[in-house]
Amino acid sequence: MTEIQLAGSGGWVNADLTDEQITKSKLVPNIDKHFLASLEKLDTSKMLKHFCNQCNSEFDGPTQIQIEEKPNEAVADGLTLIERGQYTCHKCNSIIGEYRVFQKKE
Numbered sequence: 001m002t003e004i005q006l007a008g009s010g011g012w013v014n015a016d017l018t019d020e021q022i023t024k025s026k027l028v029p030n031i032d033k034h035f036l037a038s039l040e041k042l043d044t045s046k047m048l049k050h051f052c053n054q055c056n057s058e059f060d061g062p063t064q065i066q067i068e069e070k071p072n073e074a075v076a077d078g079l080t081l082i083e084r085g086q087y088t089c090h091k092c093n094s095i096i097g098e099y100r101v102f103q104k105k106e
Contacts, residue, residue: 003048008036008097013050013063013087015042036087036097041065050087054094063087063096078105 001016006025013036017025025034036042047062067085075081083101088094 001046004034006034006036006039006097008087008095010054010094011050011052011089011096012036013042013096014048016046016048036099039099040101041083041085041099042087050089050096052089052092052094052096055089055092057089057091059090064090064093075102079103080105 001018002022003014004017004022004025006013006015017039021039022034025036025038027033027035027038044062044065049058049060050063051058064087065085066088067083070083071081073081080103081100082103084098086098087096089096
């Protein structure tokens with residue numbers, strides 16, 4: 001596990017990631033920036049701290065997680081969106097980042 005800072009639309013999260021997650025979090029391979037949205041839902045036990053741009057506050061530990069919906073919506077041939085949600089601030093409830101969980105049909 002490696003501690004990586006993941007950028008979100010409204011802040012960032014520092015989390016312990018596997019090598020596979022680190023690779024997925026880089027939208028552009030040659031740029032040293034990692035993104036929350038490119039990963040599926042993070043395990044809260046792996047979140048070490050986070051920052052909210054809205055209230056300009058840093059917190060130890062995980063964000064709050066709000067599940068937006070569980071649509072079970074087919075999004076591509078053989079791929080189903082099973083959960084959509086947001087990582088939110090403890091203080092002001094602003095969205096720090098978003099996640100999507102997909103399931104592949106076998």
